[in-house]
Amino acid sequence: MNPLSVAVIGAGPAGIYASDILSKSGLDVSIDLLERLPAPYGLVRYGVAPDHPRIKQIIVALYKILQRGDIRLIGNVEVGRDISVAELRQHYDAIVLATGADTDVTLDIPGIDAPESYGGADFVSWYDGHPDHPRTWDLSAKEVAVIGVGNVALDIARVLAKRPEDLMTTEIPANVAAGLVASPVTDVHVFGRRGPAQVRFTPLELRELGRQRDVDVTVDEEDFEYDAGSEEALRASNQQRQVVKALEGYAMQEPQDLTASRTIRIHLFEAPHEVLLDEGGHVRALRTERTRLNGDGSVSGTGVFRDWPCQAVYRAVGYAGSAVEGLPFDIERHVVPNEGGRVLGEDGAPLRGVYATGWIRRGPVGLIGSTKSDAQETIAHLVADAQAGLLHADDEAQPGHEAVMALLEQRGVPYTTWQGWELLDAYERRLGEDHGPVEVTGGGLRTRERVKVVSREAMTAISRGAGAPEDPAALIGEPDPQRVPDRVAHRLAR
Numbered sequence: 001m002n003p004l005s006v007a008v009i010g011a012g013p014a015g016i017y018a019s020d021i022l023s024k025s026g027l028d029v030s031i032d033l034l035e036r037l038p039a040p041y042g043l044v045r046y047g048v049a050p051d052h053p054r055i056k057q058i059i060v061a062l063y064k065i066l067q068r069g070d071i072r073l074i075g076n077v078e079v080g081r082d083i084s085v086a087e088l089r090q091h092y093d094a095i096v097l098a099t100g101a102d103t104d105v106t107l108d109i110p111g112i113d114a115p116e117s118y119g120g121a122d123f124v125s126w127y128d129g130h131p132d133h134p135r136t137w138d139l140s141a142k143e144v145a146v147i148g149v150g151n152v153a154l155d156i157a158r159v160l161a162k163r164p165e166d167l168m169t170t171e172i173p174a175n176v177a178a179g180l181v182a183s184p185v186t187d188v189h190v191f192g193r194r195g196p197a198q199v200r201f202t203p204l205e206l207r208e209l210g211r212q213r214d215v216d217v218t219v220d221e222e223d224f225e226y227d228a229g230s231e232e233a234l235r236a237s238n239q240q241r242q243v244v245k246a247l248e249g250y251a252m253q254e255p256q257d258l259t260a261s262r263t264i265r266i267h268l269f270e271a272p273h274e275v276l277l278d279e280g281g282h283v284r285a286l287r288t289e290r291t292r293l294n295g296d297g298s299v300s301g302t303g304v305f306r307d308w309p310c311q312a313v314y315r316a317v318g319y320a321g322s323a324v325e326g327l328p329f330d331i332e333r334h335v336v337p338n339e340g341g342r343v344l345g346e347d348g349a350p351l352r353g354v355y356a357t358g359w360i361r362r363g364p365v366g367l368i369g370s371t372k373s374d375a376q377e378t379i380a381h382l383v384a385d386a387q388a389g390l391l392h393a394d395d396e397a398q399p400g401h402e403a404v405m406a407l408l409e410q411r412g413v414p415y416t417t418w419q420g421w422e423l424l425d426a427y428e429r430r431l432g433e434d435h436g437p438v439e440v441t442g443g444g445l446r447t448r449e450r451v452k453v454v455s456r457e458a459m460t461a462i463s464r465g466a467g468a469p470e471d472p473a474a475l476i477g478e479p480d481p482q483r484v485p486d487r488v489a490h491r492l493a494r
């Protein structure tokens, strides 16, 4: 019998771990890893903040998996656009969906559609140099509101408030550096509707916030209230106790110690109520409603409102996955309906040979490490189904890889490969070196590890061996209008 042919869709951590685990499962298997971008690594490259190089080091482990050569990376191919799910199901014995999350959960309050009201995911895509997002970002606001009390809200607040010089040792592309340098921001307000025992920050990231040069962090003293539900939550979680300790540390600072030119102000028990607009329809303030604890850790509104002057609002209330055409999608939970990673059809029964893993399976929560355990469970089910004879459709071998490559060639899809990524990776590292040593805050010089190429066209040309464009501006380029997400195009058109 021919090897089991499997297409894994999405080369983020979930897709790479799933491919790795499958390749070591003992099954005779042929794996294609399809990725819509010319670069692998998903949100590790396009989500994790540029000033978190330690976390980006996970790429080293993912690199080693793909470098082995037994998993074929096929980049610059979007499933649902360049090739359909139906075609993949026809050509492979099984498909594993690992398409992650790339957009924001909506927040239904008046004024949220204002031009200066942004989805945090779009800002993250901008500062991380995602090829399908516009190259400029309006950073003219002096006062900014960030809605949400998770780590993505912290990333956004930190990047907005950070002295731009302190990002110059990172991989940020030139357009992002130029945008951040021009920012006149002085106050970044972060709002959470519940209290310190309920915030979703992690201690490390919260403490890091206070270590930025020329940036103060404050928390309102009256924001430390606890009910029985809060006390129970704190008893149960050492991590949450550390978070509260860090918040208290910020609240207890003496006024004379707060001398920085930029301040991140954390406000708890303030539920966003309305984005207030001026006569021209631009953001002028965020109105919040004070909340109080109900006893079980939940909160209710008090009817007391307050307006916080600001000229831009960022919402960071959760990431959301997107539907892939041809597969079911749960629009409430932003996941593909599944049972232990086996994707369920409309009738609630598993679809033969279709699996899901990572954020698209579980929802957009959890750190990179959790995508590994997730992949273990999904692949265990795939292997069990293969061993039960459920996946090889009939005695006819599936043409798999060759048929799909022929289809892509026939359609003129400029796909990229692992060897192509190695070319692009080396090119980006050279760009980092060419930049020369950069002064590090606190003294010393450091060479930039890489500088990202942003333009999809340039990424593809370098990956396909056509070389880099001569004009450095073409490394940034402009996004292909057909690929800019609709929500972003609508906002820009307003």
Ligand SMILES: Cc1cc2nc3c(=O)[nH]c(=O)nc-3n(C[C@H](O)[C@H](O)[C@H](O)COP(=O)(O)OP(=O)(O)OC[C@H]3O[C@@H](n4cnc5c(N)ncnc54)[C@H](O)[C@@H]3O)c2cc1C
Pocket (backbone or CB within 6 Å): 009, 010, 011, 012, 013, 014, 015, 034, 035, 036, 037, 040, 041, 042, 043, 044, 047, 048, 049, 052, 055, 077, 078, 079, 080, 098, 099, 100, 101, 102, 124, 152, 155, 319, 324, 357, 358, 359, 360, 365, 366, 367, 368, 369, 371
């Ligand atoms: C802003 C932000 C910061 C984070 N910071 C940290 C951190 O500091 N530490 C940490 O541990 N975790 C962090 N995380 C969480 C971490 O990024 C996720 O746990 C992890 O990336 C989820 O992996 P995934 O593979 O499921 O999804 P993703 O990483 O989203 O990967 C999905 C991949 O699928 C591709 N894809 C999507 N649709 C298609 C399609 N139709 N066809 C082909 N390919 C497709 C995408 O391009 C992408 O490459 C952060 C997340 C965010 C959003």
